[in-house]
Amino acid sequence: MARTRDDDTTRLDEAARAGWLYYVAGNTQEEIASKLGISRQAAQRLVSLSVTSGLVRVRLDHPIAACLELAERLKTRFDLRYAEVVPSDPTSASTTLGIAEACATEMERRLKQENPLVIAMGTGRTLKAAVENLPPMTCEHHRIVSLTGNIAPDGSASVYNVIFSMADQVKAPHYPMPLPVIVSTPEERRLLHRQTVVQSTLHLAAEAEVTFVGVGEIAANAPLLVDGFITxxxxxxxLAMGAVGEIVGWVFDARGRLIECAFNERVASAPIPSTETSEVIAVAMGPAKRSAIRAAAEGGLVNGLITDEATAERLLRN
Amino acid sequence: MARTRDDDTTRLDEAARAGWLYYVAGNTQEEIASKLGISRQAAQRLVSLSVTSGLVRVRLDHPIAACLELAERLKTRFDLRYAEVVPSDPTSASTTLGIAEACATEMERRLKQENPLVIAMGTGRTLKAAVENLPPMTCEHHRIVSLTGNIAPDGSASVYNVIFSMADQVKAPHYPMPLPVIVSTPEERRLLHRQTVVQSTLHLAAEAEVTFVGVGEIAANAPLLVDGFITxxxxxxxLAMGAVGEIVGWVFDARGRLIECAFNERVASAPIPSTETSEVIAVAMGPAKRSAIRAAAEGGLVNGLITDEATAERLLRN
DNA sequence: CTCTCGCTTGAGCATTTGTTCAATGGCGGG
DNA sequence: CCCGCCATTGAACAAATGCTCAAGCGAGAG
Structure with missing residues (x-):
């Protein structure tokens, strides 16, 4: 009963083969069954396994005209270096569907580069979903650095810290920040930031050529609140001070300026890399995040954006 | 009735959108229909169009263990720099299924490189199928050069000359050879090769960093015969002189040595780029081509191979 | 204005795919 | 050695997809 590692891998191999015969060779599941000498159901199970285990990946080679146009307009309107808009699923309430895949594709593009890169990663549900869509790679020449601490308020490892799963998937050296996301006092932050490990991570973060960040809202279901980082x-x-959004914990107002307040002095994250030296790409969608996204883009906190059609339209409809 | 370009493109856009909702968002066709306000059949047609027009591309992120192992053994056995083995469809008689996709993926990988490359292309059915699997790209920094003339024996443009469709798809500068594949006399070849255009193409071909070629058999349904290049x-x-295969027209024997004969003196193709300076990748599969492939690999005419599982196994079973 | 041609549409049906469920059988524990 | 657990199997059914074909529709010719 103890399913060994070997069982697992051969099963995945068979799944891959079945998936290949199905999706690439265009066989029907019955044909696959007879070719592999198994029952139709077994074939169906293998094919289905090949998709659920993420072996097959579909990619749509078509810059849907409308989305492309929206992306262009976003670039002009917010003076972005990079913008990508994916089609909306009108009925889905997901805040990651589509942009996670698009973000993964963009990450993959960067990771495939020959010359070594420093890639900084924010945190959050969207990035987590994106990282889950990365294919396995070997990128030993790039370095991935986390902008945020990896310790949640309750002391456990933060679930939405994506650097470990990302580094694991793409086999790259990585630099986490072994400290809480939000600390109790400015003094504590100073103290923690003085550690050598943290120092080098902070320096590396400042050198990032590419940065991927999620954007959190403050109103409604603020991730900071939901995850217990604030009361x-x-x-x-x-909110009273005009906060509309947050990136790796740094809270900003409607014009995209970091708010000078006690809270921001307790944020232990690395500063958001400068848009002068880094491509800082925000990955976010959904009505709740709209004003946060707009503020971040308008205020120049980011110079890249991956979002969906509906959000893009609303961002442009001033 | 005259379907305008605009009609076509918007239709493709819709197809892309439907394909996206289907394959990425995982909607059922009925859901797509209601979301887009069309009938289920219409949705089905759009989805199907998105597939047949090559918009969706499935990719299998799994080096099937058996294939990987075969590839490794091929590399060792034939001293190759590159080998790829794709799974066989046991019942398909196709000589391109699978390797065309794999070849396209490999070409894409090269084309995505930042530093400018010279890519030399052979000819034939396999490469044609491969090129049809290339996604649209913009690669203005690479140069694609044809190793063969583009004029068929009957004076028409050769169907299997792939450089134009390839260059069109990936938007790269390209260098065809405006002359017949096989000429009547060695003198004619000298004369034609003396043209300035041809000269520069020949020089470029010699500089190729990467070369993709098909491999033709001489016995049975020799492409040279089928396409009327020889009687x-x-x-x-x-055959009497020991010919077993041919690459861009150059006929070679079982040990992979070009045969010194009247025919090879009439081949107007560029020489196959040296395996010292270029990665020369053969793309071929099938029992009929087996001895030709083995000869080419053994004789060092090529140092890369993309083939299928069954062929790989037979190549290794000496 | 009407007819014709050719394309598009959707109903209906055949095929393929996905799921459920009871039966099977291997394996460790008693 | 036997029992019971649990993963796996395939039959049967339900859902989704793909295909065919007759009808509808619109553009242009007469």
């Missing part, structure tokens, strides 16, 4: 009371205070 | 009588003569 409802703190949220109210932030 | 049945000539074929017999070549």
């Amino acid at each position: 409802p009371k703190e949220r109210e205070e932030l | 049945p009588k000539e074929r017999e003569e070549l």
Whole structure:
């Protein structure tokens, strides 16, 4: 019963083969079954395994005209170096569907580069979903650095810290930040940031050529609140000070300026890499995040954006 | 009724959108229909169009263990720099299924490189199928050069000359050879090769960093014969001299040595780029081509191979 | 204005795919 | 050695997909 590693791999191999016969060679599952000498159901199970285990990856080689146009307009309107718009699924309430895949594709593009890169990663649900869409690679020449601490308020490892799973998937050297995301006092932050490990990570982050970040809203279901990084009371205070969004914890107002407040002095994240030296790509969609995205783009906190059609349209409809 | 270009493109856009909703968002065709406000059949047609027009591309991120192992053994056995083995469809008689896709993927990988490359292309059915699998790209920094003339025996443009469709698809500067594949006399070849255009193409070909070629058999359904480049009588003569295969027209024997004969003196193709300076990748599969492939690999005419599992196994089973 | 041609449409049907469920059988524990 | 657990199997059914064909529609010719 103890399913050995070998069992697993041969099973995946067979799944890959079945998936190949199905998707590439265009066989029907019945044909596959007879070719591999198994029952139709077994074939169906293998094919289905090949998709659920992420072996097959479909890619749509078509810059859907409307999306392309929206992307162009976003670039002009917000003075971005990079913009990508994916089609919206009108009924899905997901805030990652589509952009996660697009973000993964973009990451993959960067990772395939020959010359060594420093890639900085933010945190959050969207990036997590994106990283899950990365194919296995070997990128020993790039370095991946985390902009945020990896310790959640309750002391556990933060679930949405993506650097480990990303580094694991693409086999790249990685530099996490072994400290909490939000600390108790500015003094504590100073202290923690003085550690050698943290110092080198902070320096590396400042050198990042490419940065991927999620964007959090402050109102409604603020990720900071949901994940217990702030209390409802703190949220109210932030809102009162005009906070509309947050990137790796740094809270900013509607014009995309970091708010000078007690909270931001307790954020232990690395500074968001400069848009002068780094491509800083925000990955976010959905009505709740709209004003946060707009602020970040308008204020020049980011110079790249991956979003969906509906959000893009609303961003442009001033 | 005259379907305008605009009609076509918007239709493709819709197809892309439907394909996206289907393959990426995982909608059922019925859901897509209601979301786009069309009938289920219409949705089905769009999805199917998105597939047949090559918009969706499935990719299998799994080096099937057996194939990987075969590839390794091929590399060792024939001293290759590059080998790729794709799974066989046991019942398909196709000589391109699988390797065309694999070849396209490999070409794409090269084309995505930042530093400018010279890519030399052979000719034939396999390469044609491969090129049809290339995604649209913009590669203005690479140069694609043809190793063969583009004029068929009957004076028409050779169907299997792939450089134009390839260059069109990937938007790269390209250098065809405006002359017949096989000329009547060695003198004619000298004369034609003296043209300035041809000269520069020949020089470029010699500089190629990467070369993709098909491999033709001489016995059975020799492409040279089928396409009218040689007569049945000539074929017999070549076989009598020990010919087993041919690359861009150059006929070679079982040990992979170009045969010194009247026919090879009439081949107007560029010389096959040296395996010292270029990666010369043969793309071929099938029992009929087996001895030709083995000869080419053994004789060092090529140092790369893309083939299928069954062929790989037979090549290794000495 | 009407007819014709050719393309598009959607209903209906055949095929393929996905899921459920009871039966099977291997394997460790008692 | 036997029991029971649990993963796996295939039959049967449900859902989704693909195909065919007759009808509809619109553009242009007469």
